[in-house]
Amino acid sequence: MENIILPLSYLIGSITFIVGLKMLSHPDSARKGNLVAAAGMTLAIFATIFLYHDEQGNTLGNYPWIFGGLVIGTVLGTLAAKKVQMTAMPEMVSLFNGMGGACAMLISVIEYHHNPSADKGMLIVIVLGMIIGTVSFAGSIIAWGKLNGKIKDKAIPGAQIINFILWAALVVLAVMLITGFCATPVVFYGILAVAALYGVLFVMPIGGADMPVVISLLNSFTGVAAAFGGFLYNNPVMLTGGILVGSAGTILTMLMCKAMNRSLKNVLIGSFGNNAASGGSSSKEQGAYKEISLNDTAVLLAYSQKVFIIPGYGLAVAQAQHACHELEKLLEEKGVEVKYGIHPVAGRMPGHMNVLLAEADVPYEKLMEMEDANSEFGTTNVVLILGANDVVNPAAKEDPSSPIYGMPILEVEQAEHIIVNKRSMKPGYAGIENDLFFKPKTSMLFGDAKKVLQDLVGELKAL
Template identity: 50%
Template sequence: MIVASFVTDSNFRAVLYIVSFGLFIYGLSGLTGPKTAVRGNRIASVGMAVAIVATLLVPHLSNVVLIIVGVAIGTAVGVPAARQVKMTQMPQMVALFNGVGGGAVALIAWVEFRDSGGFADVPTYVAIFSCFAAIVGSVSFWGSNVAFAKLQELITGKPISPFGPAQALVNGLLLAVAVACGAAIVAGSHHEILIIGLLVAAALVGNLLVLPIGGADMPVVISTLNAFTGLSAAATGVALNNTALIVAGMIVGASGTLLTQQMAVAMNRTIPSVLLGGFGGEVTAAAGAHAAGGTVRATSAADVAIQMAYARLVVVVPGYGMAVSQAQHAVREMAKLLEAKGVEVKYAIHPVAGRMPGHMNVLLAEADVPYEQLREMDDINGEFSRTDVAVVIGANDVTNPDARTKPDSPIYGMPILNVDEAHSIIVLKRSMSSGYAGIDNPLFVNPKTSMLFGDAKQSVSDITEELKAL
């Protein structure tokens, strides 16, 4: 009896919540490097388990069986999905999981509305925070689903603007409807049609907000929606008086906001400009490198191997093409051979290479590439002028010189890797297809560039075999 009274005591639960968000923060600090990232994730997972246990200790908690069933179903779906997802599909997974969090928050707000008779018997602040959480959570859920569909290529990655130039106005009107419904609820109206109208209007905002954004802006979109979900979770925590939810939500919201800002800076974009329309629109033929009349020079694995074997510095520039072909392990094997021949090897990492912040870092860390060889854009750009061979593996927009020289280019002003300053450039691609921004890359017809066409993993393996023969 004493034990039961102790574990259900509010002070004991408060201690458990403090422990849980302490583990959240400590786990998050471990995500600053690949060597500690796995441990950080595990520590944060323990923190979440502690928070769940603390919540289940709330006195007079109803539907415990239903909660356990929900946890079991979520575990049965989430664990296999996370373990089986390919690294190339990780951005989609992040978008989907993030959306689930926002959707859960929106549903909780609806349930609280029903259980409290339209927030009739609760303090005003509960209604305010619940309505805020419902709007932001619904926007995040539906926006994340659209981002998932674009990344998964279920729909086109190019901008879709159902209302054309009036898109922003329509979004603003829908958001105003959602806010008006929330204001009516806070003012004392208890009609359920209001919370339904709020959720539907916010859902339309979420869909129409992300549909017009092109694929090149997806890293910024994902981190923005992640911040939305965190803020909505924190608001729900205030409404439910749940300390762990408040802290966890604020951590997610703050980190997502900082990451969004960093991604926007890396692309020379403002967050409003991303949300009001993105890259990836239709471009004219004159915008591409092919229209400039350049000549594409193909090469062979043997020629590439010779160039690299006699180089002093080789810089590998990974992109989404490396992720698609899962070439990171082959790249690491090739680098080891070069290092054995006395060649210095570095990796140039652009902040938005791939489809998710840190995508390339994760892939290369998986292949045990030494972390000190991974050089961020600002650090490596000054070294391209002394680079003997730059090997571009599936990167496109982040190496496109049009970002520096062509004011009418969709990516003009975006900081890029200065690959064109290297003495020799080798580009590994399946074809001459454009990147996410939907424009051609004049780097491919640069006189110093040679194209090695084919699957990136197979091409790297062929180069490695040629290196072994030298």
């Protein structure tokens, strides 16, 4: 009886992963889906701890270590996940993804250490699992550093050639090890080092604005690395979980690229930062921009009929979502219709703005998706842009030499007035100048989004 419980638990685990992912892709069931998958995972973990045995029937030992690790990981993971601010969510996902990659890497290292002369099939699985896990780990850490600003975008000259050499080195070393031509630990750890270097160089030149796509891609890498673990231990739940994430993650990556109207190849090879230099400087007739005072803004807003707020990363950084909601409520009280125009990739991740505004209790009905918002700008009096830049850049429509050319944007120019809140005239994350700021309809309102919004609320109350 006992020996069917483990496989049964694994089967249930696999099913919860599938059902969970399915539920996660629908707004109504998403939260439950996450819990379903978590329950299945818990079952699979505890079934493994207590019921796993190898072919000779030996059960697992070292329980203090296992539980110690589980407790430490649970405490740290919960704390980190609970404490992290909404703005830092993307980084956190990247970091957790890196942990998974590192875990896969360590498993391979230990398995090799136990049995350096395993048969070819085993060695292939160990080495591939390690390579993918390591690339994912190193890449995720770089992505994490980029998102929280610790690592700056840096174009590496000849990056493609270097990456090609690293690839070749990986293949040669792996073949040497697996065929037994030169099967020494030095070669094994050499593979590890090259894979780590490759992970770093793979992510390094990619612009910060493209990080969500990269994280999604690395996410599916880790899935594949986990699946190799499934091969290693003949473990069906690791295999289904890993491969599911691997394939779903790849599809998700492509969907994200599509939302930005860019191909994956374009993201990975034609790095954003590189082209920006050539594309951005070519903007021709850049006149002067004009500023608007807080008081004028308040008056303009209060006597409008319809106001559209376009949130961007600046709003998230300033943690201004609550102030923004307050402004919106105040305007509504004055009889102004207020809506939010949400660009699918505003912020650092798709859905970033939705989550942020939801945190401040902004009603769901007020958030307009891009297509709907675009059809309403024509009847809008004032568009208030809060820390968004590239998603309203007309260059995406007009300037074929621009790196963001072809990306769908919020066409705010159709509105009567455009007020842009930014901290300075510095270009946005993609490093591209924005002609919108120099249009006659546009006024600039400089300052930190939170401060400006709070002051605006004050001005409105005093009106």
